[in-house]
Every structure is written in structure tokens, then in C-alpha cells.
Amino acid sequence: MLRLENVTGGYINIPVLREVSFDVASGELVGLIGLNGAGKSTTINEIIGLLRPYQGRISLGGLTLEEDGANYRRQIGYIPETPSLYEELTLKEHLETVAMAYDLNVEQALLRAEKLLKVFRLQDKLDWFPVDFSKGMKQKVMIVCALMVEPGLLIVDEPFLGxxxxAIKDLTDLLLAEKAEGTAILMSTHVLDSAEKMCDRFVILHQGRVLTQGTLAELQANFGQDGASLTDIYLSLTQEDSL
Incomplete structure (x- = not known):
């Protein structure tokens, strides 16, 4: 579903990523692992199109942004680390705006959103404005907006903050249900114990490059650390790399 091939990129005159390559298949939950500053957010920004790679290729369902930007973006649902809502729009108007942005039938999209609203106990808040929401409630709104579009690729950046x-249990259950229905999921986090329990595979980023990737069992075997936790493996790899 998602493929990054030798992606080098970052900001103007500030390279962050160096030849990053990995993929996420349909029905797979991949953890993008790294401490703050490892390049996780930059990788996500390259995927969603806020940044463009200096070199390399990013494709989604075989499409690139350059080839078909509209259909590329329609495949993505994105839950950012920090909620970003329009202060002048109610919850219902946010849902309608997202539906129109994805060129969806608004009534059908709202019907799909109803179940999600109930899960997060927001069904009676449709006329509320963002000023009325706590940070956690704003995050729940972002989750509903991302899932209601039924994306092929769901990108989740530090999903449990706030x-x-x-709500953490509800979101975990929803992510596992989305995976079971064939959604490709990329979850960026530095909360390694949660990632270890949820993810099928891991991509470990450090200083803008991929140190290694694979299932937990593969990482344990590759580095001779049978029974080691993801945290143990990550700390071992990054400490060795810093020497």
C-alpha cells in the first residue's frame, strides 16, 4: 500500500532523512519507532505531502503525489499528534468539511461517523465548538474525522497523548478493527511498550535513517537478543550507534 524508496529529505537546507526505505502493506500495522528528533514527524510530513523529498520515491497504492495528487491524498487518513480544529466550526461542520474535502457523500459520511461518535461519547456534542472541548476531546474529533473517510492508509502520530x-482502549480497538478490515496503518510513537503489543512490524529510525526493521522476533534474532523487549533492542541499537 505505502512504499518509501531511498527517501532523503527535510526542510530547506536542513536534511533530516537519509535514504529511508520501508513499506506498509494493506492489513498491516507498522510502528515507526524513534526518540524525539529521530525523524518520525518529518517522515510523516513527506508521506502526506507537506514536505517533498530531495530524492527518492513515495508511492501509495502505486500512485505518487506528482502523478495524481488528488487520488493520492484521498487514500490517507491522518491523526496528528496535536489536534488542529477550526475554531469557527462546530463538530458537525468539521465532519461535513472533511467529507467534502474527500469528495464523499456528506450524508453517508455522517452516517459512518455516528458509530465513531458514540464510541468516543461525542454523539451529543455535534453543535459544540472547539472552544468547548478539552484537549482529549479535540483528539477524539481528529480520530473520528480520520476514520470516517475509510482510508486505505491510516497515519497515526503519537496517538495516545491526551x-x-x-479512550486509549477505544482507539486501540478501532485500530485493530481497521487493520482487520485491510487498512494499512503507520503508527509513529516513542511509547515502545504500547507499540510492542500492537504492531506487526517495526521500523526503527535514528538520526534520520533506518537502523533496522522487522517483526519483534526478527529483531531479536538479528541482534542475538532472544526474549528482549522492543525497548531493550532500541536502546541497545541506538547506544551502539552513538559510540
């Missing part, structure tokens, strides 16, 4: 324990 959520209460019940």
Missing part, C-alpha cells in the same frame, strides 16, 4: 484510559 487521551484518558478508556
Amino acid at each position: 487521551l484518558d484510559p478508556l
Whole structure:
């Protein structure tokens, strides 16, 4: 579904990523792992098109932004680390705006959103404005907006920040359900114990490059650390790389 091939990029005159390559298949949840500053957010910005690579190729369902930007973007649902809502729009108007941006039938999209609103206990908040929401509620709105479009690729950036324990469980269940339905999911996080429990494979980023990737069992085997946790492996790799 998603493929990055030798992507080097970043900001103007500030390279962050160096020859990053990995893929995410349909029905797979891949953890993009790294500490703050490793390049996770830059990788996501390259995928969603906020940044363009200096070199390399990013494709989604075989399409690139250059070839067909509209259809490329329609395949992506994105839950950012920091909620970003329009202060002048109600919750219902946010849902309608997202539906129109994805060229969806608004009524059908709102019907799909109803179940998600109930999961996060927002069904009676449709007339509320962002000023009325807590940070956690704003994050829930972003989750609903991303999932209601039924994306082929779901990108989740530090998904559990600001959520209460019940909402964390709800989101975890939704992500696993999306994966079971064939959605490709890329989850960026530095909360390694959560990632270890949820993800099928891991891409470990450090200082803008891929140190290694694979399942937990493959990482354990490759580095001779049978039974080691993802945290143990990550710390071992990054400490060795820093020497």
C-alpha cells in the first residue's frame, strides 16, 4: 500500500532523512519507532505531502503525489499528534468539511461517523465548538474525522497523548478493527511498550535513517537478543550507534 524508496529529505537546507526505505502493506500495522528528533514527524510530513523529498520515491497504492495528487491524498487518513480544529466550526461542520474535502457523500459520511461518535461519547456534542472541548476531546474529533473517510492508509502520530484510559482502549480497538478490515496503518510513537503489543512490524529510525526493521522476533534474532523487549533492542541499537 505505502512504499518509501531511498527517501532523503527535510526542510530547506536542513536534511533530516537519509535514504529511508520501508513499506506498509494493506492489513498491516507498522510502528515507526524513534526518540524525539529521530525523524518520525518529518517522515510523516513527506508521506502526506507537506514536505517533498530531495530524492527518492513515495508511492501509495502505486500512485505518487506528482502523478495524481488528488487520488493520492484521498487514500490517507491522518491523526496528528496535536489536534488542529477550526475554531469557527462546530463538530458537525468539521465532519461535513472533511467529507467534502474527500469528495464523499456528506450524508453517508455522517452516517459512518455516528458509530465513531458514540464510541468516543461525542454523539451529543455535534453543535459544540472547539472552544468547548478539552484537549482529549479535540483528539477524539481528529480520530473520528480520520476514520470516517475509510482510508486505505491510516497515519497515526503519537496517538495516545491526551487521551484518558478508556479512550486509549477505544482507539486501540478501532485500530485493530481497521487493520482487520485491510487498512494499512503507520503508527509513529516513542511509547515502545504500547507499540510492542500492537504492531506487526517495526521500523526503527535514528538520526534520520533506518537502523533496522522487522517483526519483534526478527529483531531479536538479528541482534542475538532472544526474549528482549522492543525497548531493550532500541536502546541497545541506538547506544551502539552513538559510540
